[in-house]
Amino acid sequence: MKALVDQLKATAAQTNATDIRAAFASDAERFSRFSTSLDDLLLDYSKCAVNEQVLDGLEALAKAAKVEEKRDAMFRGDIINITEERAVLHTALRNRGNRPVLVDGKDVMPDVNGVLETMGAFADGIRSGALKGATGKKITDVVNIGIGGSDLGPVMATLALAPFHDGPRLHFVSNIDGAHIADTLKLVEPETTLFIIASKTFTTIETMTNAATARAFIADKLGEAAVGHHFAAVSTALDKVAAFGIDQARVFGFWDWVGGRYSIWSAIGLPLMIAIGKENFGHFLDGGHAIDEHFRTAPIRENLPMLLGLLGFYNRNVLGYPSRAILPYDQRLSRFPAYLQQLDMESNGKAVTLDSKPVEFSTGPVVWGEPGTNGQHAFYQLIHQGTDVIPAEFMIAANGHEKTLRHQHELLIANCLAQSEALMKGRTLAEAKAQLTSKGMADAKADKIAPHRVFAGNRPSLTLVYDQLDPFALGRLIALYEHRVFVEGALFNINSFDQWGVELGKELATGLLPVVEGKESAAGHDSSTAGLVAVLLKAAR
Ligand code: F6P
Numbered sequence: 001m002k003a004l005v006d007q008l009k010a011t012a013a014q015t016n017a018t019d020i021r022a023a024f025a026s027d028a029e030r031f032s033r034f035s036t037s038l039d040d041l042l043l044d045y046s047k048c049a050v051n052e053q054v055l056d057g058l059e060a061l062a063k064a065a066k067v068e069e070k071r072d073a074m075f076r077g078d079i080i081n082i083t084e085e086r087a088v089l090h091t092a093l094r095n096r097g098n099r100p101v102l103v104d105g106k107d108v109m110p111d112v113n114g115v116l117e118t119m120g121a122f123a124d125g126i127r128s129g130a131l132k133g134a135t136g137k138k139i140t141d142v143v144n145i146g147i148g149g150s151d152l153g154p155v156m157a158t159l160a161l162a163p164f165h166d167g168p169r170l171h172f173v174s175n176i177d178g179a180h181i182a183d184t185l186k187l188v189e190p191e192t193t194l195f196i197i198a199s200k201t202f203t204t205i206e207t208m209t210n211a212a213t214a215r216a217f218i219a220d221k222l223g224e225a226a227v228g229h230h231f232a233a234v235s236t237a238l239d240k241v242a243a244f245g246i247d248q249a250r251v252f253g254f255w256d257w258v259g260g261r262y263s264i265w266s267a268i269g270l271p272l273m274i275a276i277g278k279e280n281f282g283h284f285l286d287g288g289h290a291i292d293e294h295f296r297t298a299p300i301r302e303n304l305p306m307l308l309g310l311l312g313f314y315n316r317n318v319l320g321y322p323s324r325a326i327l328p329y330d331q332r333l334s335r336f337p338a339y340l341q342q343l344d345m346e347s348n349g350k351a352v353t354l355d356s357k358p359v360e361f362s363t364g365p366v367v368w369g370e371p372g373t374n375g376q377h378a379f380y381q382l383i384h385q386g387t388d389v390i391p392a393e394f395m396i397a398a399n400g401h402e403k404t405l406r407h408q409h410e411l412l413i414a415n416c417l418a419q420s421e422a423l424m425k426g427r428t429l430a431e432a433k434a435q436l437t438s439k440g441m442a443d444a445k446a447d448k449i450a451p452h453r454v455f456a457g458n459r460p461s462l463t464l465v466y467d468q469l470d471p472f473a474l475g476r477l478i479a480l481y482e483h484r485v486f487v488e489g490a491l492f493n494i495n496s497f498d499q500w501g502v503e504l505g506k507e508l509a510t511g512l513l514p515v516v517e518g519k520e521s522a523a524g525h526d527s528s529t530a531g532l533v534a535v536l537l538k539a540a541r
């Protein structure tokens with residue numbers, strides 16, 4: 001692999017692949033040669049620093065890393081999460097064709113469909129008012145309590161699908177900071193509120209603590225007997241849910257082969273289903289399934305997740321760019337960058353290969369971003385003129401939902417396209433100077449000012465275009481990025497499906513709690529930690 005990457009570096013240098021501007025100037029067909037689509041979903045990667053030779057090299061890399069074989073192993077249900085000895089089958093949750101998927105020789109599809117059905121019945125009941133609060137009132141507000149994968153997916157997707165939201169209001173509480181739940185409880189009435197406790201493990205301290213606060217909120221206001229009417233739970237740990245006291249009929253299970261950051265398709269999606277209804281949730285699953293079928297069957301060079309993964313690897317390991325910006329020109333995707341942060345950085349932030357050796361590549365990049373056009377007025381300056389090259393990933397719908405505001409959508413499109421064009425073209429010193437002198441600036445002054453107005457250009461970006469952000473389109477987008485993360489992980493030869501780094505933080509915080517409570521001495525901790533504890537304890541009121 002290393003040799004192939006070195007070869008790719010040489011190819012990129014010899015063929016001047018990073019001069020994207022020159023490539024466009026000499027090839028009028030560049031867009032059609034370096035873009036591909038699945039129905040209305042288009043990936044334009046012509047503004048990436050690639051050419052045919054680079055793509056040949058990337059394809060060879062995918063073959064050498066056996067990405068297709070690894071993909072097939074995932075879909076087959078092999079134990080590819082080797083450190084936790086689990087299959088990785090979030091694809092089964094959206095396996096709309098019901099192709100049998102075997103785990104330990106048993107088809108999981110009947111269970112998957114069974115939970116989907118019970119979720120549907122529950123969502124219908126809440127939405128219609130058939131399932132009421134303890135005092136007989138209709139549920140108007142649903143508060144999802146979860147964190148990480150048990151929060152980010154439902155939060156992001158509910159916002160993304162706001163035009164389809166015709167169920168009760170949704171609120172999300174994740175942070176252990178009491179401010180989060182306190183501010184949320186001010187917005188809801190106990191009699192008309194349902195709390196969903198979402199936790200794969202049902203042990204996560206943030207979720208369990210917030211759940212206890214919510215339980216006290218209901219019990220204090222409506223009495224202990226009311227709790228059953230105002231709580232539901234989503235978890236793989238059904239025994240622990242039972243101990244919390246939530247009625248079995250309101251507990252929705254999933255399985256250890258669904259990773260937290262891949263769980264929006266499971267019962268973790270219940271709040272989304274309550275918001276948009278089971279039919280729309282079904283369209284969302286359909287979108288994910290469409291990408292699965294494409295990823296499973298399309299040749300590498302026409303395969304969107306493969307291309308995205310290969311381009312990501314190329315930017316990181318051949319060109320050496322350390323981060324990537326996610327820039328949706330779609331206000332309702334404003335939480336999509338945060339969602340992708342967990343998906344990508346928790347999956348591919350690893351340093352050890354599947355053979356338990358140090359990884360020979362730079363693994364996952366820093367993923368960050370904000371929606372356009374807001375980002376333009378904040379951090380784009382650095383993307384255009386900073387000293388680091390930051391590959392950008394733009395997203396734009398052909399159509400917004402606001403028909404009467406078409407003009408605003410046209411402005412949105414114009415901004416999105418203008419940014420990627422400017423990043424690619426840049427502005428040379430001669431162009432900058434000519435612009436200034438044409439406005440009457442004296443030559444000497446123009447010489448001084450022009451360098452500040454130079455844009456290096458040749459800054460890579462790709463653009464995803466879709467017709468409109470609806471449940472199907474969102475499902476496709478999420479699954480596209482899930483598989484992109486998979487492809488990059490396969491190239492790195494790492495396990496993308498565990499998260500021991502996060503587990504460490506959880507352990508350490510639990511160990512430090514008695515010290516922060518003043519019940520144990522800070523001896524044994526480093527002097528910084530001990531000093532900070534002392535200051536905070538002294539100031540505690
Ligand atoms: O942040 C670490 C993590 O384990 C994530 O992978 C997971 O999504 C999150 O915690 C929440 O875990 P749980 O759903 O078990 O409460």
